[in-house]
Amino acid sequence: MKTYVHISDLHFGAHGAAARVQQLEEYLQEAVPSEGDAPQHYTFILTGDAVDSPTKANIAKYQDFSAWLEETSGTTPLFVLGNHDVNPHGLAFWRNNQILAESAGNYPKIVKDDEAKAIFLLFDSNIGGLLAQGKIGREQMDTMAALLKKYKRLKSYTLVAVLHHHLVPVDESSSKNSTWWRRLIPDWLERLIPGLLEETVELRDAAEFIDFLKAHKVGYVLHGHKHLQFLKEYKGIHIIACGSSSARPYQGDPSKTCLSYNVLGFTKKELVCAQCADNLDGAGLHVVRSVCFPR
Numbered sequence: 001m002k003t004y005v006h007i008s009d010l011h012f013g014a015h016g017a018a019a020r021v022q023q024l025e026e027y028l029q030e031a032v033p034s035e036g037d038a039p040q041h042y043t044f045i046l047t048g049d050a051v052d053s054p055t056k057a058n059i060a061k062y063q064d065f066s067a068w069l070e071e072t073s074g075t076t077p078l079f080v081l082g083n084h085d086v087n088p089h090g091l092a093f094w095r096n097n098q099i100l101a102e103s104a105g106n107y108p109k110i111v112k113d114d115e116a117k118a119i120f121l122l123f124d125s126n127i128g129g130l131l132a133q134g135k136i137g138r139e140q141m142d143t144m145a146a147l148l149k150k151y152k153r154l155k156s157y158t159l160v161a162v163l164h165h166h167l168v169p170v171d172e173s174s175s176k177n178s179t180w181w182r183r184l185i186p187d188w189l190e191r192l193i194p195g196l197l198e199e200t201v202e203l204r205d206a207a208e209f210i211d212f213l214k215a216h217k218v219g220y221v222l223h224g225h226k227h228l229q230f231l232k233e234y235k236g237i238h239i240i241a242c243g244s245s246s247a248r249p250y251q252g253d254p255s256k257t258c259l260s261y262n263v264l265g266f267t268k269k270e271l272v273c274a275q276c277a278d279n280l281d282g283a284g285l286h287v288v289r290s291v292c293f294p295r
Helices: 017-031 055-071 099-104 140-146 180-184 187-192 206-216
Strands: 001-009 043-048 078-080 108-115 118-122 158-162 220-225 229-234 237-242 259-268 270-278 284-295
Touching: 001 017, 017 055, 017 259, 043 055, 043 220, 055 099, 078 118, 108 140, 140 206, 140 270, 180 237, 206 237, 229 270, 229 284, 237 259
Parallel strands: 001 043, 043 078, 118 158, 158 220, 220 237
Antiparallel strands: 001 259, 108 118, 229 237, 259 270, 270 284
């Protein structure tokens, strides 16, 4: 089995994030899969918002962590950009520091894993939109389609799209610590302007992108952005959200946002997804849910 560990939304530079990432490192070391005495091959995937704002100091902290991920796993992490990685505080008013974007290189990208029999399609979902919105864009989809044509025997591989923004609305009804604006905006105002506030963070061309994924038989999507773990099947596509891997644990209330990550195991016949979270401060991780998808 080949294993991928899906982390997201570290937000280096945010208050307390560095300390919580230290806790994350301990959890990840414990989570390293093994077969007998030999460590199993695995790779980390980070779905954006490595930093809270793209300053040199924040980026340096993330780069140190990324180097630790590579040293720990022995493989280069897969990385896509989040809105906080390219915009100050994640808001698309200006882009005055693109250090992380420049070091990440151009998107879209393809990473092919023959051991897992999987092909990862990496997208930059930050090419348009207002505030924290995202967008893939027709040009990026066309470029990815052209890249896929170069690969033979695609039917024998599982295709996985990786981006930062969410494709479909995220159910926040069970979370008392959901998106910041839901905690500040009165319920009556949200009812008065339904959907408007959600549109400030969604993927603007989600419908077009979903059509692209279906046309190219992409079966899975990994993303972050909303700091909430969930699994959802939509139009035949399995959507797997990570939550935030540096979120503060909240005592006594498992419904609140917490430090989380996903472990994805690729076997010959299945993709096994275990969603892990630390809901109680100091109590350690537990598996929130585990699902097996046939390949």
